[in-house]
Amino acid sequence: MPFKRSIHTFFFVLVMLLPDFISATPKPDYLILLHGLARTEKSMVVIGYHVRKHGYEVININYPGRTIPIDQVAAGLADSIALYCPDTTRKLNFITHSMGGIVVRYYLANNSVPNLGRVVMLSPPNKGSQLVDKMGDWWIFEKLMGPPGEELGTDSLSVPMSLPPVTYPVGIIMGDHSIGPPFSKVLPGPDDGLVSVADAKVTGMSDFLVVPRNHFTIKYSAKVAAEAVYFLKNGEFEHESWNHMKWLDSLTVPRYRPLINTR
Template sequence: MKSLFYALAFSGLSLPMAADPTVDPSAVSEPSCVILLHGLARTDASMLVMEHALQAAGYRVVNQGYLSREAPVALLADPALRAARAGCGNDTSPDVVTHSMGAILLRSFAADHPELDWGRVVMLGPPNHGSEIIDTFGDYAAFETANGPAGLQLGTESLPDSLPPVPFETGVIAGSQSLNPILSAVIEGEDDGKVSIESTKVAGMAAHLTLPVTHTFMMQNPRVIVQTLSYLNTGAFEPELSAGDALSELWDLGVESVSQTP
């Protein structure tokens, strides 16, 4: 037995410890749960870097996938959010981080289920008032095929504007850089290549921040990730945070696979 003890000790393992009888297991809090919802024509893989950063910061994460081009928003939102909340277990007021259309799924589901509680929500590039891209190209068959029925609901006078103010503590991060000047040309005002900064704003939000990032890659950008962590932790963004400081914070967490693309 003594030789087994030394073998375990010097191998870097430890022997099981007896439970402390003075500690009530039910009083030990579980990590807060964060639900991730990706955007249109994406998968949960697009949120993996965000997932890793949140886990490194101590959160329990449910990175919820859904078939974004297969059905209208309401039919996508219900099974996705039900599954995500179930994945959060005992946490009945989970935080949520959304990218793009994921915000509209969340708002739609929350409107249909006002009895549910939520924690803090960070929306990345949300089309809270739709996008002129849908107005301009939505009638083309190829566009409908590429974006599905949910995508066609994201015009500037469509589903997003019919939803009520957000019922949760919400911080919005908008992008000001574009990878597609053709698409940006049909969008009114400054934009991220898909959604205008003005469209990201929503009634009831608590904070709004614009960063020099693009719609396509913003959820993998170090500044966006660290600002998301800041809002989830404190309910506020850090507007003065530099790109270098954001990288350092992520490296300190052990997260190095972040995109340097805006």
């Protein structure tokens, strides 16, 4: 009988302490994924699959990437963060692709985020893109890229060039595999097919990594995802050696959730 009573007492104490144990377990930091121009959240599924395994609460945001200007996209991002990331005791991190990096810069330049963690940008046109300078007035460009595409030039009035330097931890991963002519003839120096390597840099950035990928394949790379996670955790990239002959190192992943739309 005493032995059985001891067991009952043990389990009674365990049950009583369980809620405190659960509440004391730290919640994961937020990690927002933000796709680029004329894309959807589906383009960030692969990198989302890789990074969520490292303990982040991943929020893959979808926004209308061709129909509204960048300031309105940033406003929608602010609303989404307020809705889906309400706990300010948890760090708020970002991984972006292409124009998504400009949207985050615009958001952070106009909002106070005391729980901001780190930001990783893939292929960001931080100084704009000469392709927009060259083709921005073309009818087909306006049709395909819409208002936000026209805001990504390199002149002083463009959105990227009007934003202040970054004052928070930013790591940039940029590809140097161009998709070839005719775009490469417009872009100066090494480029990823849409943005020159030099134009991806921004004043105040913490680290910069060039990888053998182009503007589209960079977000499907498991090694890029690993470098992104390393920066989120350490504030710098690991700068591992790359196999330049391996064009893609990850394409197939299980179905990924959640997919969240801006409101």
